Amino acid sequence: MFLALRELAFARGRFSLMGVVIALIAVLMVLLSGLSAGLVNDGVSGLKSMPVTSFAFDEGTKADNAFSRSIVDDEQIAAWKEQPDVATASPMGASIMNAETDQGLQVDLTLFGIEPDSFLAPELSAGSALGAPGGIIVSETLRGEGLELGSVITLDQVGTELEVIGFTDGQATFGHVDVAYLPLGTWQLIAAGEAPDGAAPTAEQLAALDFEYASVVAIEAVDGSPLAKGDADALAAGDSAAGTTSMTLEQSFNASPGYQAETLTLSMIQWFLYAIGALVVGAFFTVWTIQRGHELAVLRAMGASARYLLRDGLAQAAILLVTFTALGAAIGVGLGALMPAGMPFSLEAGPIALASTITISLGLVGAAIAVLRVTRIEPISALGGTR
Amino acid sequence: MTNTTTASTTLDTAAETRHQGLHLQDVTLELGDGEGTVRALDQVNLEVNAGELVAIIGPSGAGKSSLLAVAGALASPTAGDVRVLGRDLAAVRSDGGQGALARFRREHLGFVFQSGNLIPALTSADQLRLAYRLAHRRGRTRTFDPSPFLESVGMGHRADSRPGQLSGGERQRVGIARALVNAPGVLLVDEPTAALDRQRSQDIVKLLAEQCHEKSIAGVMVTHDHEILPCCDRVLEMVDGQLTPVRE
Numbered sequence: 001m002f003l004a005l006r007e008l009a010f011a012r013g014r015f016s017l018m019g020v021v022i023a024l025i026a027v028l029m030v031l032l033s034g035l036s037a038g039l040v041n042d043g044v045s046g047l048k049s050m051p052v053t054s055f056a057f058d059e060g061t062k063a064d065n066a067f068s069r070s071i072v073d074d075e076q077i078a079a080w081k082e083q084p085d086v087a088t089a090s091p092m093g094a095s096i097m098n099a100e101t102d103q104g105l106q107v108d109l110t111l112f113g114i115e116p117d118s119f120l121a122p123e124l125s126a127g128s129a130l131g132a133p134g135g136i137i138v139s140e141t142l143r144g145e146g147l148e149l150g151s152v153i154t155l156d157q158v159g160t161e162l163e164v165i166g167f168t169d170g171q172a173t174f175g176h177v178d179v180a181y182l183p184l185g186t187w188q189l190i191a192a193g194e195a196p197d198g199a200a201p202t203a204e205q206l207a208a209l210d211f212e213y214a215s216v217v218a219i220e221a222v223d224g225s226p227l228a229k230g231d232a233d234a235l236a237a238g239d240s241a242a243g244t245t246s247m248t249l250e251q252s253f254n255a256s257p258g259y260q261a262e263t264l265t266l267s268m269i270q271w272f273l274y275a276i277g278a279l280v281v282g283a284f285f286t287v288w289t290i291q292r293g294h295e296l297a298v299l300r301a302m303g304a305s306a307r308y309l310l311r312d313g314l315a316q317a318a319i320l321l322v323t324f325t326a327l328g329a330a331i332g333v334g335l336g337a338l339m340p341a342g343m344p345f346s347l348e349a350g351p352i353a354l355a356s357t358i359t360i361s362l363g364l365v366g367a368a369i370a371v372l373r374v375t376r377i378e379p380i381s382a383l384g385g386t387r
Numbered sequence: 388m389t390n391t392t393t394a395s396t397t398l399d400t401a402a403e404t405r406h407q408g409l410h411l412q413d414v415t416l417e418l419g420d421g422e423g424t425v426r427a428l429d430q431v432n433l434e435v436n437a438g439e440l441v442a443i444i445g446p447s448g449a450g451k452s453s454l455l456a457v458a459g460a461l462a463s464p465t466a467g468d469v470r471v472l473g474r475d476l477a478a479v480r481s482d483g484g485q486g487a488l489a490r491f492r493r494e495h496l497g498f499v500f501q502s503g504n505l506i507p508a509l510t511s512a513d514q515l516r517l518a519y520r521l522a523h524r525r526g527r528t529r530t531f532d533p534s535p536f537l538e539s540v541g542m543g544h545r546a547d548s549r550p551g552q553l554s555g556g557e558r559q560r561v562g563i564a565r566a567l568v569n570a571p572g573v574l575l576v577d578e579p580t581a582a583l584d585r586q587r588s589q590d591i592v593k594l595l596a597e598q599c600h601e602k603s604i605a606g607v608m609v610t611h612d613h614e615i616l617p618c619c620d621r622v623l624e625m626v627d628g629q630l631t632p633v634r635e
Contacts, residue, residue: 002513002516002517002520003506003508003509003517006508006509006513007508009508010507010508010509010549011508294504295504295506295507298498298500298504298506299506299517299521300489301459301461301492301498301500302492302493302498302518302521302565303489303490303491303492303493303494303496303521303522304489304493304521305486305489305490306489308521379461379489379492380456380461380462382461382498382500382504383452383455383456383459383461383500383577384452384501384577384578
């Protein structure tokens, strides 16, 4: 690295110009990663926080928007409960509705109907657990919009009144809509179209309802079993017994509205950015190596091995990439902190580290292809010629 | 390789001294291929002993640079033998390929190029340090002191200057110091005075001759410049790939 370091210092103008481009790419990359993580959270944080290993949808349900499309009956639920490796299985209702609070605030809600004492019951940051037919637990993010314990929410069209009795611990959204957990019976009452208009549902109404359907079966597999690992055969065995189509928790994210389109677009932009970075770094080091062609020929004539020059060139590229990617990532994190609260933006160490590593690695690949040129330099060209 | 060593130890003293230098026998170098072949060197014989500086003159394209390339292990002759310090370069090459030749160059040969050909990013002292590092294992390079070498070419006061801050003559002096760092047995010099005025040219060639004499180096210098010839021990002329003595 003797030569590499001295050249970095000597040609600092040129190298910092290149470095600024790398840093800008890193800034953009951190912002994209934050936006991507933010959108993922907005799309599926309601699912992510569940201790579910897989969901079973009615057989043949279209994958897009499958949660609100699917309908499962109690036989399918019972069949899944009896599958090997299933620790718990519980029905869950899902639907998206418009609503209005008693303060006149219009909100969109994803209604997750669950059995109050099942493993699906959310962790709370405030309030009490589900129980009363008219009590709901809403995403903590709604607290910022003025909802509080005891607020009454009226569902549009059906007119049913529900009272906020708790807030989830952390963000719970689904398809960019805040989640409201409610007892499965209440969800079924609404789904069957028998919910009362202008009043809260009562226990008598729930008891009188003959409607044994939910949207999906939520399954928690025994730890370490093939089913828990999302083994396709294990899922298929359950499906053929219950007449369902299963997806692992991860796969089910794609069944959330818009999720796939958003993440695909963003990851495509990210990969383009990586490719642009690699190409720019490659182009820079190509020009740099050609510019030093005569100098490198002199070194080869003096007996420097091609490997020595190759190593030196790669070390130079690595120093440049690591320094300026780190700088850019730091600036990106700083900018991320300034993002307005309403924006779906979430900085997570894992994705930023991964993105930085990819930027550096692909940049090195680009530089390596350029620096490989030194092996083709003929030491004999050091003789004669002017400089 | 072992054969060469045993062979040279059995030779008489005169031959052994000769083997310390550069020895070209019936060397032919053809460049290009097929019908476009050019004979750059045509059965050239040359002996340069340790401690002498030999000048080679001749018109452009006569094969002077080809001679340096062949003697400097930068090109392999089409036919003939090249022995440097008693080692047959063809044998070095067949033992270890290009890597072995590169190693041979950094350990036993010194090159002085046109106008110095220094690395722009390095100070004079670092130019020498880099040359030293190329030929030595890591760890031993920290203790290397370039100042005696710079002082021997009168450049002790310019140790921290980069090539851009040096005059043409100063650059060439640093280039000479760089070529001497690894105590080469053979010094190959390519048009060292191409960019220098008359007085500086004389000084540079005197310095080269002095170093060859003092350090028992076999020096070969290719040049256009007839004014500097009196400083050299012998002069040969190259015309159309053939070498003839001008002054013995």
